[in-house]
Amino acid sequence: MKNENYTAMKVKHTITSILKYASLILAAIIVIVPLLVVLFGAFKPLKEFSISGKLDIPKSLYLGNFVTAFKDGGMITGLKNTVIIMAVSLTGTIIFGAMVAYVLNRFKFAGKKVILGAYLGAMLVPMVTTQVATFQIINFLGLYGKLGAPIVLYLGADVMSLYIMLLFMESISVSLDEAAMLEGASIPFIFFRIILPNLKPAIATVAIIRGVAIYNDFYIPFLYLPDENKRTLSTTLYKFMGPYGGQWNIICAGIILIMIPTTVIFLSMQKYIYSGFVNGSVK
């Protein structure tokens, strides 16, 4: 009797186990297959691409598509512009976020509640739709068609960074500030030499979350940077659909190229990325 029960339990356990793995593997296949097929396509010369099945493994590691996508497709220019925009916006966002978080967390002053409320209120404004009016402002400032347009927009509509910084500020003990004051340190010294170094985890989180968002953004550069030599990686790839509409092997190569930095960063910083996004989205 006891033995029968044991076998029944074991069978049940095995079945659940199989179902578990079946679900997990099915989900993994759904994630991988669309990507894998594009990876295969990127290595096929046009002729092979046209006659071979989509699911066929490429016959050779042909790199011509990548060269075409990178050089003729303008991904070099796209990369350059994306790097400039990211570098300036991320630096700015981190400095802005740290400064505001420091002031709001450490000092009492008139209007503090209003400012906190303003940042909270800014979360209610959906960026995609306000562009109808933002466009006029950018135009008025003479920034249309310049790399400055996305930069100021990424800086001016970012509440997330401040919240992450504020959260971390709370964990930096005020006694650090007080000790420095006893030694006669000035407030700017305290901010740059004590607060900023202690904010490092917050800075990393902001850099990851905002970095991914800016690298992947399509709409802002699409709207404000129509010139060919001002395109970012996203808008460059978007434009692939026109001239390379008949050459999906080159589009595939472009897709893979744009994914390389993301993949490298993800694989090398997995832990930080998980915790960054979990903290950033829950808090």
Place this chain on the structure above:
Amino acid sequence: MFKKLSYKKQEKVIVCLFLFVPLLFLIVFTFLPALYMFRLSFVEWNGFSGVKKWVGLANYIEIFKNPDYFKPLLNSLYYFVGGLLQLVIAFYLAVLLNSKIKGKSIFKALYFFPFLLNGVAVSLIFIFFFRPDGTLDSILKVLGMGGFIQQWLGNSKIINFSLAGVSIWRYIGLNFIVFLGAIQSVSPEVIEAADLDGASEWQKVLYITLPSVRSIMELNFILTISGAISVFEIPYIMTSGANGSSTFVIQTVNTAFKFQQVGLGSAMAMVVLVIVGIATIIQNRFFKEAE
């Protein structure tokens, strides 16, 4: 320079200095556009002429009278239902990965990875996936199910399901990783106690795991609403809103920038702003209660 000032004075200078530029940016690029848009929603204007004709509520009336404008709003339903499905699947996968499983970190990385990908890349990947004789059709043929092949992006009855599917594929990773984090923070003693009491796997999920993610579930439910209203990128890049796949935001962008009806476009944008605004306020309430 600062050392000579008293701390009180330094404090005042720093407060002004550190807040001035960030606040200026916030006002000019977030609040000014919202206010300006509110004003523009009452005028008729092509975006460049000097004349802005005041039309009162006419733009708002037009939105709800003309089906061309409010119909795309209904397409949000596909993304809303898709979003709910996404939450369920993400929770299911998180529960599975919380049990004893081989290759845990590989599964975790795989499920999260699409969330990091470029939206244009994702859109192109899925044009390739759904186009005639593309990835999906090839798979169906290999499986001997060639009879099921459809015009995935050409048939107006199917297109929104295809696009909502892409949306799930792209965004599920974040829900999954957040759920997993919450589930893993349940203390092992609680689970052990349940095991001692002879609770089944199913009971543990129902009475321990699910309550542990409840507030996050609610938060995400609200986010699903505002997300479904503001769908833009995937359908815009993949189909430009063709074959009945237009969304309210695509329609807004086209109205304002393509057809240069800035007033009408602004009114449509105000509708989105109000809906998303309400959803966000409710979400913050929920969040505060949970705290």
